[in-house]
Amino acid sequence: MKRLAITLLGHKDHGKSTLIGRLLFDTKSVMEDRVEEVMKHSKILGRPFEYAFLLDSFEEERRDGMTIDVIHAQVKGKKHLYDCIDVPGHRELLKNMLSGASHADAGILIVSAKEGLEEQTGHHLRLAHWLGLDSLMIVVNKMDLVGYSQQMFETVVKEVESLRKTFFLLPKVEYIPISAYEGDNVVNRSQNMGWYSGRTLFEQLELLERQNHLSELSLRLPVQDVYEKTTGEKIIAGRIESGKIHVGQQVLFVPSREKAMVMSILTTNECKTSAVAGENIGMIIDRDLPSIKRGEICCTPEDSLNVRKEITAHAILLEDIPQQLVVECGPSETECVVEAVVPASIGEVSTLRFRFKNPMIVERAKTSLGRLAIKKQGKIVGVAVAV
């Protein structure tokens, strides 16, 4: 069974946690004693069964009815195992939201039919685009609170569509009218919306395919570490971000521009003749190169991989940043000077120009080499994708 990571998106109180709770409950992905515990706790707080409590486990979250930090919950499908990522919808908790959503393959944007579009609806939609999610589904929730009205559903669909058009083009998305609380069109087909003949959310999820073309791209193996065995032999360790590698192949390390031949590939404790994107390998080369250390990128000699002195990136800042700071890209890091090309407020997508003190490899890719962390005293204060 394949795993798919799905992030929820949407304004606070539009029902993200309740929807995952409902998915867990209806697919029987949650143990009975957890359900009992939630039942008990809901009662203590004088509420009916709160599906959201299957996710919101902090005392404060339950008391205040809000998600503070990310949680992952596994929903069992027929085709996939879904790692559902529940994120907070409050704007001030964006650092937590991104700590969850950045790990997703796909997203579900939730919009309440009762409240309609709100601030974070648009914000999360922009973030979904910025994150480069493979696909997006949109659910219109709380249909039970608007009398399961088709007209109300269509109003929300129209609003979201016009919002989507204002900032970018996206492929067509599916809109599904649901009630997470009552369970309409989540896993089970609703008896209350005869006017809707499309798929349930669960059926829609089962149609997703995870995009994985990374092995077909050029070889990128960032050196994570170098281990010296007691025999003096050196093992170069790293995760293949893209492409493939095989024994006997000539490789080039950048920025040192040292060339070598791959003598052996060790994955964990066995020897292999080749390895592909996603694998963490150990590599032994035919010569001792002291310059090969964390931060070097292994590619093929005919590749035009070059170090960059400056780059432009679309960034999300979590707080105000000084002009001089540290950026990380994969295993490399350098001090740098940042300048805003197209400024934006905290949490919105801005365009920044980075001038690196030490040149490093950054490229436009959906791998660690295309993604940067902006750090202040070791703490992430912003993230960016190279353009």
Next chain:
Amino acid sequence: MSDLKELEEKSIFTIREAQARFKNLAALWSTGKDSTVLVALARKAFFGRVPFPLIHIDNGIDFPETYEFRERLSKEWGLEVLVPKSIIKDDLSGVRCCGSNKTDALKRLMEERHFDGLFVSIRRDEHGIRGKERYFSPRDKEFKWDYKNQAPEIWDYISQTDDASHIRIHPLLHWTELDMWLYIKQEGIPVNPLYFAHNGMRYRSLGCTQCTVGIESQASTVDEIIEELKTTTTSERAGRMQDKEQENVMQRLRALGYM
């Protein structure tokens, strides 16, 4: 790439990343299945040798099987095991026992040895509160977990803060209980015999003799445990007192530095 392989790759990347970023690592090893899998993964990550010491906090009232298993495996795998003693003060349980005894013993050892990173084998599916953890989680000098204001962890990037006394590293966060057993089977990893049914009872989650309760079970092999887990309707830590005795106990324990 197979499902288990994907889980393994994420863990190995995390373990190696910790080794590259921290100067002085250690790993908690209760001898339970999760921390034993972690040790097995570390052996894989570093090609046969675990480059950091393991810590088994010993309160003197662990099961005899636990001590035997610890001795056997540490010899077989050439592990360096540190055994800080935690003192049972009186008849305590839950928050007070695990909080004051085990955590205190760990604090003393961490200070003595200046460990800046500690591997802990928690998983998100074990408990709602553990589900809220990050892969790399800073703890302050009092070992407190600032759960209301966790540092961001975006893509594979982590935050390291100056005021942290050490960072907890959780390479198994994304595994489920069933994944663990499937992996134990696939890799032939030795496990503590207490997991296997004896006279119609086995342990599903291991603590010390004070806070662990067995479950009724006939599962006496890894395959039988896997079958049992596929149909069970109760969660793994149902037999652990610190998760149950009162609402929010686990949250308070973790905020105080419990594993």
